[in-house]
Amino acid sequence: MTVKEVNPHFEDFLFDWNQKFQFLVGGYGSSKSYHAALKIILKLLTEKRTALVIREVYDTHRESTFSLFEGIVNELEIDHIVRCVSSPMQIRFPNGSRIIFKGLDKPAKLKSINNVSLIWIEECSEVKYDGFKELLGRLRHPTLPLHMILSTNPVGEDNWTFRHFFKDDRQKRFVLDDKELYEKRTIVVNDTYYHHSTAEDNLFLPKSYVKQLDELKDYDPDLYRIARKGRFGINGVRVLPQFEERPHEEVMEAIANIHRPLKRVGMDFGFEDSYNAIVRLAVDTEKKYLYIYWEYYKNQMTDDRTAEEIKEFAETKELIKADYAEPKTIRYYQQQGFNMVGARKFQGSRLQYIKKIKRFKKIICSDRCENTVYELKPLTYAKDKRGDIIEDTFMIDPHTFSAIWYALDDYEVSDLKEKPKGRPQRARPVREERGLSDDEATSQGTSD
Structure with a gap:
């Protein structure tokens, strides 16, 4: 296997498996999805596991998560031992590990999957809260520690990801002030590892792309907050700003x-x-x-x-x-x-x-x-x-x-x-x- 250079802000994340939940939130181009995929590949090369990768719509996997895994396998020059099967989408490892891709638009197909010890929910804010709770029930294995990685761009504070992992005023539930995460960048609370990232954390990102993100500030402040700053907030034009x-x-x-x-x-x-x-x-x-x-x-x-x-x-x-x-x-x-x-x-x-x-x-x-x-x-x-x-x-x-x-x-x-x-x-x-x-x-x- 070749030596792989990674972004410094993600080095600890790649090998930290101390918590059950790992919540990655950040702006566009921060490389959070890339490092989540790399983390899973490294884990499955050393431990025999079945990993489940979830998006809300199954058909979106091919051009996103599956393509990402396939690219990393080629970069690591392990394509001779790790097989990326396109139909049905699946990645197989020499030790018996495998990665399965599913969508919550076809929930019936989740019921036949057993012994899943690792789940990655990509763009988790697009998944319904009921879907998240259903996946918690699918995460089970008789011997292996269980892990769930959730990655997303921030959305509105009314989204379940914010209410579940940060605070829900209506339910009087508080876990973490999101502003503390933006300041500290990584935090562990209970059994959840939090990680925040922005475009600055991706050393391989073209400067022209960062410039495009900066320009959002002038004509789309909501998208600027999400894409450039990687922060939750209120999306759209407020009816009652006063x-x-x-x-x-x-x-x-x-x-x-x-x-x-x-x-x-x-x-x-x-x-x-x-x-x-x-x-x-x-x-x-x-x-x-x-x-x-x-x-x-x-x-x-x-x-x-x-x-x-x-x-x-x-x-x-x-x-x-x-x-x-x-x-x-x-x-x-x-x-x-x-x-x-x-x-x-x-x-x-x-x-x-x-x-x-x-x-x-x-x-x-x-x-x-x-x-x-x-x-x-x-x-x-x-x-x-x-x-x-x-x-x-x-x-x-x-x-x-x-x-x-x-x-x-x-x-x-x-x-x-x-x-x-x-x-x-x-x-x-x-x-x-x-x-x-x-x-x-x-x-x-x-x-x-």
């Missing part, structure tokens, strides 16, 4: 100090996959600040059970503005003693509600409103086929956002861009009995 999470006590103190705060309650209905979401809001009409200080968020709840859980509203007669598309449900709550009415609906109301909320200078949310934070802090616009944002469509269905729309259906935030001279501009309520047309709403300053 959204902030604050300690509950701080939020309540701020509300208490507002002169005549405007308080509202909104409710969005849901059952199976969607949620019953209720929010309590307070508006500082002078500063144009929106405070969110209380939430209710549950699904698979019948109306009678929900009514019982939120009966405090029936007792206090607190006004609830609810989803106008559910008149039958609203009538039920009214019959149970709730002071509930449908929010206004008019042509273009969805887009106008979105633009209204965006005009608040700050949106400050209590840290007790965990579901509101989970939905709204990373909320981004969906994009069309050309890559342009769709102003009234998001990457998720944010039920708490809908509840906020309904709560503030009779309140108009003044346009902060155009203030008339000679007098202060104040927010003014829109008369509930009159729905605005698109042209009228636009004339009140809805441009962003």
Whole structure:
């Protein structure tokens, strides 16, 4: 076998098998996939093992992982003893080791594989979380230590890879601050070895390629963060960049100090996959600040059970503005003693509600409103086929956002861009009995 030169940042990784999980995350061209493949080949040359290489779609192996393994075998000049079989894709070693390639788009074919002691999930962020958990069940051997390598470019913080290996705010689960990994580059936490890499770590990368990555900063900051810096974050254009999470006590103190705060309650209905979401809001009409200080968020709840859980509203007669598309449900709550009415609906109301909320200078949310934070802090616009944002469509269905729309259906935030001279501009309520047309709403300053 020939002597193989490798990138220094990956030297320790190649021979470190002390942990069950090895999570590699990095930017484009960092050589993480190359060194994962090389690591597996070196292991299987010295130990008889069956390794399983996984991608979400089986057909993508041929031009990626299989081609990568084949190239390394040729570079090491071991192609006379290690056979790369193209149909079905498989790599066989002289000691009986083998590498099998599978895709999670054909999960039934995983069931026939036995004694797998090593799994590599390439582009693991593309794999579904259920697929990852299924693979954990396939990783078993009576005597050999078990290992799983996961490699990926970073994606959004809503991806399961971030929630599983770093933190999941919704589940109150914390493993590692990703910023610590970017600083230290390699970290071991429990039974997981973490490795971060960027283009600088690949000494064989052409300078022209690195220059292309640097140029992304000027026209695609999201891709620059992923491709050049190799960091997780929020992908896409944020709907509410002014959204902030604050300690509950701080939020309540701020509300208490507002002169005549405007308080509202909104409710969005849901059952199976969607949620019953209720929010309590307070508006500082002078500063144009929106405070969110209380939430209710549950699904698979019948109306009678929900009514019982939120009966405090029936007792206090607190006004609830609810989803106008559910008149039958609203009538039920009214019959149970709730002071509930449908929010206004008019042509273009969805887009106008979105633009209204965006005009608040700050949106400050209590840290007790965990579901509101989970939905709204990373909320981004969906994009069309050309890559342009769709102003009234998001990457998720944010039920708490809908509840906020309904709560503030009779309140108009003044346009902060155009203030008339000679007098202060104040927010003014829109008369509930009159729905605005698109042209009228636009004339009140809805441009962003």
